[in-house]
Amino acid sequence: SALRETGLVEVPKVSWEDVGGLEDVKLELQETVQYPVEHPEMFEKFGMDPSRGVLFYGPPGCGKTLLAKAIARECKANFISVKGPELLTMWIGESEHNVRDLFDKARQSAPCVLFFDELDSIAVKRGQNVGDAGGTSDRVLNQLLTEMDGINAKKTVFVIGATNRPDILDPALLRPGRLDQLIYIPLPDEPSRLQSFKSCLRRSPVSRRVNLPDLAASTAGFSGADITEICQRACKLAVRDVIQKSTLVGKAVAMAGAEITREHFLGAMK
């Protein structure tokens, strides 16, 4: 199926330090995901069913995917990521089959975090999907619900969904035992933006005249993805300068002491 190429199993390399800000969310995730994955027997002892899934919602580019990877790594769990639309095919029955395959793969890879990005594309309220005459979406959602209910606590598969549109999801998906915790991932505030700049530039030579707190202050409304892009563009401008200088003084001299300057950041922001 199409799934063979997507949804590959990996142990992610993203660590908590790679995620800027969101400290309270990290804490919540440790309790909601890490405890059940690492100590399922504790929940049994206390007569509780551990949560099997959470839903991340909020504006794009603010770290939903990054967080899902970081928590998987933190639990030493495998990670499977799939975008909702990748599961949909034009062949009758094949899309549900993809969902089943995906959960099979997750169970075989347990402990495993199964991440559904763009969940709204496969989980809108049933019967409301316009232009879906064959009812594929409804059948895919039903299959998803069946699989979620079939997750055995001992098999430690944890499902994380992500969407920018929680309002259009089928409420059945958010019932207890399914994605029963909604976690809002907001646009970063000023300290979080500073954290994002720092984590993004961790391995980069940055001029001492660059004031990262100022940059954080002047990027209100920017997402983590926007900040990453600013840093990448500034880096490209710095590389451009080094290459130009190389033609004059040679590469070794041009590279020695080269760094990202204020002008590079100003250029990138523009």
Ligand code: ATP
């Ligand atoms: P989408 O809704 O578009 O899928 P998302 O919320 O899943 O977005 P991510 O894919 O996690 O966003 O982030 C995209 C990129 O933006 C990341 O690869 C990272 O480079 C950067 N980024 C976003 N948020 C953060 C953050 N909190 N800390 C550090 N980098 C971030």
